[in-house]
Amino acid sequence: MKVRAPATSANLGPGFDCAAVALDLWNELEVVDGVPGSVTVTVEGEGAGELAEDETNLAVRAYALLQPPAGKRFRFVNRIPLERGLGSSAAAIALGLAAAGKGRPAAELLALGSSLESHQDNLGAALSGGACVTWRGRIAKIAQTLPLQPIAVVPAERVLTEDARHALPAEIPHADGAFTAAHAMLLGAGLAAGSAEWLALALEDRLHEPYRPSALLDAIRADLPPGAAGATLSGSGPSVLVWARDLDRCATALVDRYPECRVLRLSVAQRGAL
Numbered sequence: 001m002k003v004r005a006p007a008t009s010a011n012l013g014p015g016f017d018c019a020a021v022a023l024d025l026w027n028e029l030e031v032v033d034g035v036p037g038s039v040t041v042t043v044e045g046e047g048a049g050e051l052a053e054d055e056t057n058l059a060v061r062a063y064a065l066l067q068p069p070a071g072k073r074f075r076f077v078n079r080i081p082l083e084r085g086l087g088s089s090a091a092a093i094a095l096g097l098a099a100a101g102k103g104r105p106a107a108e109l110l111a112l113g114s115s116l117e118s119h120q121d122n123l124g125a126a127l128s129g130g131a132c133v134t135w136r137g138r139i140a141k142i143a144q145t146l147p148l149q150p151i152a153v154v155p156a157e158r159v160l161t162e163d164a165r166h167a168l169p170a171e172i173p174h175a176d177g178a179f180t181a182a183h184a185m186l187l188g189a190g191l192a193a194g195s196a197e198w199l200a201l202a203l204e205d206r207l208h209e210p211y212r213p214s215a216l217l218d219a220i221r222a223d224l225p226p227g228a229a230g231a232t233l234s235g236s237g238p239s240v241l242v243w244a245r246d247l248d249r250c251a252t253a254l255v256d257r258y259p260e261c262r263v264l265r266l267s268v269a270q271r272g273a274l
Contacts, residue, residue, distance in 0.1 A: 001030070002030045003028070004027065005091040005095045006087075006125075007023040007025040007027075007080040007266075008023060008121075009023060009150065009234040009239075010125075010234075011205070012232055013183065013202060014207065015121075015133070015188075018133050018135050019131070019133055019184075020125035021131045022131075022268065022271075024269045025152075025264065027045075029075070030075045031072055031074055031099050032072070033071065033072065034071060034072050036070075037071060038070065038071070039073075040072075040074065041055075041060060041073075044078065045076075047088075050082070051076075058092040058093060059095045062097050062116055063096035063100040065096075066100035067100040081239075083158035083159060084158060084159070085237045086154070086234060087126060089161075090122035093113045093117050094127050094273035106124070106139055106272060110137060110139060121134045126272055127139070127272040128272040129144075129268075130143055130269075130272075133188065145194075145270065146268050147195065148199055151250060151251050151264065153241075153262075154239045154261055154262040159237045168208060176206035180205055180207040183201075186202040187199065187202035196229060199243065203229075203230040214237050216261070220254075225250050226253055227247070227250035228250045231243065
């Protein structure tokens with residue numbers, strides 16, 4: 001059994017905890033018969049020597065929700081950077097679920113995976129592909145493709161999602177809530193209509209981004225590179241997605257400006273874990 005799952009970027013500015021897009025950057029898993037009664041795990045690429053190589057591996061735990069992992073050998077080839085806001089945990093869960101539950105509906109796998117991933121936006125997009133809105137165990141795939149191209153600017157430092165979440169206030173001003181609600185509606189409309197103009201106007205947020213300070217996001221927004229329409233914090237950061245009208249021109253400028261970061265030219269993954 002071979003499966004793969006895409007990276008994801010959640011929130012997309014004002015779409016906090018519900019909107020996400022699958023990205024064409026994939027982790028892979030091969031499951032074959034191994035030593036009876038034991039679990040063998042190898043990890044190559046991102047997370048090698050760091051991620052668990054036993055039954056506590058997150059993807060193996062997801063697999064165990066549907067099938068017993070004993071007697072199997074799990075080989076991972078990872079390309080999604082860890083703890084950079086690009087959905088590496090969601091991809092791991094999606095890999096395990098897809099390997100054990102091949103052919104099952106994405107919503108069913110999402111419900112199962114919720115015991116391992118409390119924030120379903122990344123997992124929904126990893127399972128379904130495209131641009132999705134996920135809420136209360138439901139997935140609405142709004143678009144297969146986007147009129148703007150994503151470029152990930154990935155710093156060396158890491159951010160734990162739970163640490164970033166603890167920085168969020170219990171309450172926000174009513175004006176900020178209204179601002180974000182309006183932009184979230186415009187985000188959904190832009191995704192559904194395939195409107196680059198609406199998407200570019202929708203990317204501001206006052207619900208979570210102000211409480212997750214990002215010097216990188218501030219710098220990019222203050223002086224958008226040529227060919228860029230806007231930028232968003234990817235998940236809880238630290239990576240930033242720059243949304244480009246001209247992919248090559250924008251990416252070249254970002255490489256020049258931020259040599260300390262990885263700059264990944266991406267596209268929307270139209271399919272999820274498979």
